[in-house]
Amino acid sequence: MKIYTKDEEIGVFTAQAIKEDGTHVYFGDSGCLLNAEIKFNEKFVKEWLRDFTTTEWIEAGSAVVVKADVQTTMKYGYAFFKDQEGAKPYLEDPALNAEVSSWDPIDQEAEKRYQAKMQKEAEMESNGTMENQENMNMDM
Structure with a gap:
């Protein structure tokens, strides 16, 4: 998956993390x-x-999470803000159908997509069609 920079319109949905070994990893959504x-x-x-x-960049744990009718990279539909004041204009835009949310629905959707992917891979394996498995990625 392509990781977009902050200068690209869709780059506003990029996430990053640090692993225990100090490695930075980046995500499109x-x-x-x-x-x-x-x-x-x-x-x-x-x-x-x-x-x-x-x-x-803002710390994920302190971000104001907003669910809205917006096209994110992987179609999760969440935007993040440093604080409630920053989210206010977004929440007040009726075209976006936006509401304050939390990480729980994102986590539930991510788990659902992951399980669906694992089931699909298992079905492909049992049918002997895993030759394209290398092309499957975390694009959920």
């Missing part, structure tokens, strides 16, 4: 960050997301 934790059974030491308004 918040859901992909959660899927990586599930897939590799790893908790990251630190996680960041881009503030939707400023594109600056």
